[in-house]
Amino acid sequence: MDRDAIHTPPVIAPALSAETATDLRPGGRTGASASTLWHAARPSERLGYATGAVLALSGLAHLLVFAVDGGPWYGPVSWRKPVTFGLSFGLTLIAVTWVTSYLRAGARTRAVLLVVFAADCVVEVAGITVQAWRHVPSHLNTGTPFDTVIAMTLAVGGGVLVVVLSAFAAAAFRHRPDGPLGMPLALRSGFAILIVALLSGAVMIARGVVLSRTGHQQAAYHSTTPLKPLHGVSLHAVLVLPALAWLLSRTSWSDATKQRIVHAAVGTYAAAVLGAGVWAALTW
Known part of the structure; x- marks a missing residue:
């Protein structure tokens, strides 16, 4: 963590005063429209929100693919995986981007972690989706060299998720987060x-x-x-x-x-x- 900035409350945009930033945040006193929050967000936050939305839409799109193509819903080879992983990773990325704005953590450190997290979410969903279209299992599949690369990439990506989210969790417990009551x-x-x-x-x-x-x-x-x-x-x-x-x-x-x-x-x-x-x- 950035120890020099660890005690500085998160700021939404450099040009905003601390009081205005507090008002614009999701838990602020006056609230704000989605458009205002988007324009006030940092680039890393915009990236997180936009990427999360794309991943969630990808999951919904594959739900339509399942409705047309059919096949089993459960099992290692099914359209369920790109659906559930797209929606889960998309919602989780959006949620983490939002809730970490309440953490008392260095702005630069948080931005780096969010970019890494967004990239990792894309890699995870992409690997699972590619294998679904190839009609082969995504995880634990070492049948061919290409399958092995996908499986190993997903495993390494899982490790990156653990590191990034654990860093955010540590920040949440190290200093009391900001935000409204509760x-x-x-x-x-x-x-x-x-x-x-x-x-x-x-x-x-x-x-x-x-x-x-x-x-x-x-x-x-x-x-x-x-x-x-x-x-x-x-x-x-x-x-x-x-x-x-x-x-x-x-x-x-x-x-x-x-x-x-x-x-x-x-x-x-x-x-x-x-x-x-x-x-x-x-x-x-």
């Missing part, structure tokens, strides 16, 4: 649960690689099934919980009511993640 708790909880998603994803890849290299290719493809609910549920807490805190900030409810709702939401989400973890353990 946002610091929502943001920290969202990042903590996101780490669960990263760990479960790493476990899926690791187990699949072991089975694949020991000659159990089909078992490798199916070994990820028990952890998929845990991975999917925990992945989007970083969007759902901060979004709830922001929505509550737009209401006229009392601070006590808002706090209770945020605490209840965090507890409910944590219970859902725990339930998915128990199910994974029982079906492993």
Whole structure:
């Protein structure tokens, strides 16, 4: 992290005063139109929002491809993968770009991390999409040299995701985030649960690689099934919980009511993640 800037509140645009920037941010006092927020955003934030939107649209487009082409929805070779990965990576990129604006982190460091994260999201979705159109598995597939390159690229990309998102999570816990009432708790909880998603994803890849290299290719493809609910549920807490805190900030409810709702939401989400973890353990 940029230690010289670590105590400086995030600024949306260099030309804006601190007070004006606070007003323009999603949790600001007066709020702002989407157009104003877009023009006030830094280049790295625009890149994150635009790239996330393209990835999400790619997922929706492949949902139409599935409707036309058909085929299985589940399994290592299906249109489900470009659909779910496009939507998940797109929404996650948009969410991370937004929520990290509340972190007390160096602006330059955050910009670099966001650009790396956006590029990695594109690489992950592109690799999965290419393999879907080739009608071959994307992960754990070493059938040909090209398949091996794709599989290894996806694995390395997963490692980059872990590093970048862990850096953001560390920043969230190192200094209390900015934002409206309830946002610091929502943001920290969202990042903590996101780490669960990263760990479960790493476990899926690791187990699949072991089975694949020991000659159990089909078992490798199916070994990820028990952890998929845990991975999917925990992945989007970083969007759902901060979004709830922001929505509550737009209401006229009392601070006590808002706090209770945020605490209840965090507890409910944590219970859902725990339930998915128990199910994974029982079906492993």
